[in-house]
Amino acid sequence: MNQWEVVIGIETHAQLATVSKIFSGASTAFGAEPNTQACAVDLALPGVLPVLNKKAVDCAIRFGLAIGAEVAKKSVFARKNYFYPDLPKGYQISQMDLPVVVGGQILLQVGQGDKAYEKVVRLTRAHLEEDAGKSLHEDFHGKSGIDLNRAGTPLLEIVSEPDMRSSDEAVAYAKALHALVQWIGICDGNMQEGSFRCDANVSVRPRGQAEFGTRREIKNLNSFRFLKEAIDFEVQWQINEIDEGRKIQQATVLFDPDTGETRMMRSKEDAHDYRYFPDPDLLPLVISSDWIARVQSELPELPGQMRERFISEFGLSNYDATTLTANSEIAAFFQLTVGIAGKQNAKPCANWVMVDLAGRLNKDGKEIAESPVSAAQLAGLILRIADNTISNNIAKKVFEALWNGEGATADEIIDKQGLKQITDSGAIESLVDEVLAANPANVAEFRAGKEKAFNALVGQVMKAAKGKANPQQVNDLLKKKLAG
Amino acid sequence: MSLTLEQVKRIAHLARIEISDAEALTTQGHLNGIFQLIEEMQAVDTRGVEPMAHAQDVSQRLREDAVTEGDRRAAYQVVAPETEAGLYLVPKVIE
Numbered sequence A: 001m002n003q004w005e006v007v008i009g010i011e012t013h014a015q016l017a018t019v020s021k022i023f024s025g026a027s028t029a030f031g032a033e034p035n036t037q038a039c040a041v042d043l044a045l046p047g048v049l050p051v052l053n054k055k056a057v058d059c060a061i062r063f064g065l066a067i068g069a070e071v072a073k074k075s076v077f078a079r080k081n082y083f084y085p086d087l088p089k090g091y092q093i094s095q096m097d098l099p100v101v102v103g104g105q106i107l108l109q110v111g112q113g114d115k116a117y118e119k120v121v122r123l124t125r126a127h128l129e130e131d132a133g134k135s136l137h138e139d140f141h142g143k144s145g146i147d148l149n150r151a152g153t154p155l156l157e158i159v160s161e162p163d164m165r166s167s168d169e170a171v172a173y174a175k176a177l178h179a180l181v182q183w184i185g186i187c188d189g190n191m192q193e194g195s196f197r198c199d200a201n202v203s204v205r206p207r208g209q210a211e212f213g214t215r216r217e218i219k220n221l222n223s224f225r226f227l228k229e230a231i232d233f234e235v236q237w238q239i240n241e242i243d244e245g246r247k248i249q250q251a252t253v254l255f256d257p258d259t260g261e262t263r264m265m266r267s268k269e270d271a272h273d274y275r276y277f278p279d280p281d282l283l284p285l286v287i288s289s290d291w292i293a294r295v296q297s298e299l300p301e302l303p304g305q306m307r308e309r310f311i312s313e314f315g316l317s318n319y320d321a322t323t324l325t326a327n328s329e330i331a332a333f334f335q336l337t338v339g340i341a342g343k344q345n346a347k348p349c350a351n352w353v354m355v356d357l358a359g360r361l362n363k364d365g366k367e368i369a370e371s372p373v374s375a376a377q378l379a380g381l382i383l384r385i386a387d388n389t390i391s392n393n394i395a396k397k398v399f400e401a402l403w404n405g406e407g408a409t410a411d412e413i414i415d416k417q418g419l420k421q422i423t424d425s426g427a428i429e430s431l432v433d434e435v436l437a438a439n440p441a442n443v444a445e446f447r448a449g450k451e452k453a454f455n456a457l458v459g460q461v462m463k464a465a466k467g468k469a470n471p472q473q474v475n476d477l478l479k480k481k482l483a484g
Numbered sequence B: 001m002s003l004t005l006e007q008v009k010r011i012a013h014l015a016r017i018e019i020s021d022a023e024a025l026t027t028q029g030h031l032n033g034i035f036q037l038i039e040e041m042q043a044v045d046t047r048g049v050e051p052m053a054h055a056q057d058v059s060q061r062l063r064e065d066a067v068t069e070g071d072r073r074a075a076y077q078v079v080a081p082e083t084e085a086g087l088y089l090v091p092k093v094i095e
Helices: A054-066 A167-183 A224-243 A289-298 A303-314 A318-324 A328-341 A343-364 A375-386 A392-403 A410-416 A425-438 A440-447 A451-464 A471-483 B005-014 B021-042 B073-078
Strands: A004-015 A077-081 A091-095 A105-110 A117-130 A134-136 A143-147 A154-160 A196-206 A216-221 A251-256 A261-267 B087-091
Touching (some): A004 A167, A004 A224, A054 A117, A054 A154, A054 A167, A054 A289, A091 A117, A105 A318, A117 A167, A154 A167, A167 A196, A167 A224, A167 A303, A167 A328, A196 A224, A216 A224, A216 A261, A303 A328, A303 A343, A318 A343, A328 A343, A328 A375, A343 A375, A343 A392, A375 A410, A425 A440, A425 A451, A440 A451, A451 A471, B005 B021
Parallel strands (some): A216 A251
Antiparallel strands (some): A077 A091, A117 A154, A134 A143, A143 B087, A196 A216, A251 A261
């Protein structure tokens, strides 16, 4: 495995967040009765003409600006010709030679914690096109059923350079792209509904070889898990083929989630010859500098910019800042939290959001948007740690209580459950005295040089205080008493 | 440039047009006639002329993103050879 280098490029179809189709005024809403959102243009009835949706172009410009790409002043729509019943025109309107977005790049963080590293993936292009309809192959007495509601839905096809070197990098790229298109509001990112799907071009080559190996394209991966599984299987398959003396043939393959295997859909010999040519029904798309400037002025703060700001404004580490800007939900939650808890508590806010909250969400399989604990509640909790009302350990209890809805605020729970930290030195001193009197064996051990005995005594005091004594004060007092 | 008979047959296959050998031969002649014309045009010096994507030198009109088309499924499906459960039925195709 180690003598092989994996090379991956990804093509992504992101469904654009418009209410109507790219070339017609039919609705794009998901889940409607079959063919109730397919108008004359989508059905390719004779005499119809496509008219381009301005919002779809707006989305493409947004994306181009967000990845630092060139937005083409002039781009051209082309016909991609092939025959399939879910494509009534006999061609898909797409872009070929002159796409709307050229170049750009995305910064990723691959892996977690100490093993995390950063990587830049360059983008080749992004172009506008229309989606096809849907074919249903079951239950129609030997025939296929065609639903054209999806036909004409606007897509942005985003093509990366073959810059990824592992399935982990491919997944990190897909996740970063997925987060970005939602961040800038051009795609709802709903993978179950097919709003965001990836094709992976995979090849292997001996480490150190300059030329790429022959690639196979895995089509239509609609989850990050499938993307990883499909690539891992495909890589191992290609290595085995080469090891056994066979050559890789260029092909298009499908991933079967049930078997975890990829299988050939078509070989290079019967690859489609799409015979692209400029669509005479559509004039060149001209995008003025004014339009680009307007979209630029409407762009939200981008993940990269926010990340830099978190580092400079809050003194967060690179890793923390990247993790907190991984998607717009987590970024918004953190910003709300730190907005209430204050800049001076930015680091604990980061930790609570990234570790405690994220862990708890993960345990219940919830998204941050569904968190039972709000940013305001979390900030309230962090403020009580900061002012020594509760210790970190008790805070975890309060957090759990907030999660379970046992109170509206941290204050209410602390009050109701009597969790306020004991900081009154008189009260702590009497607890310490009691414990020392009740545990002469531990005291003797400590005096004989056993450090562990000290921890046992701290534990006893905390137990007597029901965890509420200020740990620092307990330590200090115990040390003083034992020394005296 | 001229097309071979094989290429003519392949193009016919891609376009899903059934074509007899005799027709292929005639078509080859027609297409090669067109290619000849193109070759003549290609002799023209076009240096410094920007390629056009459309015969008219104007740009694409755009429409606002609004739903303007309602459900007319019943009317459209009247002319379809076969429908069921709101779907258009076609000979089975699985790729």
